[in-house]
Amino acid sequence: MPTCGRATSPPAEEIPLAGHPTIATIHALVERGDIPLQGDYTKISLELQVGPVSIELYPAPTGVRVVMNQKKPQFLATLAPAEVMPHFGLTAADCLPGALPQIVSTGTPQLMIPVRDLAALRRAWLNSATYPAFRDQAGFFSPHLFCLQGVTDAGDTFARHFGVPPDTMEDPFTGSATGGMAAYLWHHRLLAQPTFIAEQGHWMNRPGQAQVEIVGPPENIETVKVGGTAVTVMRGELTI
Numbered sequence: 001m002p003t004c005g006r007a008t009s010p011p012a013e014e015i016p017l018a019g020h021p022t023i024a025t026i027h028a029l030v031e032r033g034d035i036p037l038q039g040d041y042t043k044i045s046l047e048l049q050v051g052p053v054s055i056e057l058y059p060a061p062t063g064v065r066v067v068m069n070q071k072k073p074q075f076l077a078t079l080a081p082a083e084v085m086p087h088f089g090l091t092a093a094d095c096l097p098g099a100l101p102q103i104v105s106t107g108t109p110q111l112m113i114p115v116r117d118l119a120a121l122r123r124a125w126l127n128s129a130t131y132p133a134f135r136d137q138a139g140f141f142s143p144h145l146f147c148l149q150g151v152t153d154a155g156d157t158f159a160r161h162f163g164v165p166p167d168t169m170e171d172p173f174t175g176s177a178t179g180g181m182a183a184y185l186w187h188h189r190l191l192a193q194p195t196f197i198a199e200q201g202h203w204m205n206r207p208g209q210a211q212v213e214i215v216g217p218p219e220n221i222e223t224v225k226v227g228g229t230a231v232t233v234m235r236g237e238l239t240i
Helices: 019-032 081-088 118-123 131-138 175-187
Strands: 042-048 051-060 063-069 074-078 102-105 109-114 142-147 157-162 195-200 208-215 223-228
Touching (some): 019 051, 019 063, 019 175, 019 223, 051 223, 081 109, 081 131, 081 142, 102 175, 109 175, 142 175, 175 195
Parallel strands (some): 109 142
Antiparallel strands (some): 063 223, 142 157, 208 223
């Protein structure tokens, strides 16, 4: 995963489950020696707003690969492409054929929006005039637009994740939504296998990549594992 910088302005609300702070926190604790690695595999539990989340740690050349086991997915409301796509500067024809946008939660309810291809995804933008009312009415936390193409040879999917001020307008990588996306794709049988590489942020010059594994059959997914590494970019001391 990329470095863990987010918006420069204060966030508007707390996200129940998030990948960036989870992986960054564990990275920092391992680096400080507060969490000792137990050989090639270490398992711990982290208490988040949604409850305890199982974390697996694997030594990596750059430090440690952190894998979060997200909550059992919930598949909530589906929405018509014609209702969803205009809020992102797209049309119903830009939705992946045969697929419907759906709210999915692996800890955070997010709107999964399958897009036809990279070209359509690149045209997407958030209409800040119409989106907030749509979000409130539909009842989800944030939107995740994605397609079944990577932007590098290693990638299997590529995504964009939007927000409104004072939060960041676009997130370079979104671990929680990657879990929801994986659950959506596996549940609707849009993936050939339950492991893949998710990419995000390349068009923002903040390239991110995560290893994803879905555990369980499409009709009864147990968990989604989303993992990556972090890089320390700043150190400081806070005096209270």
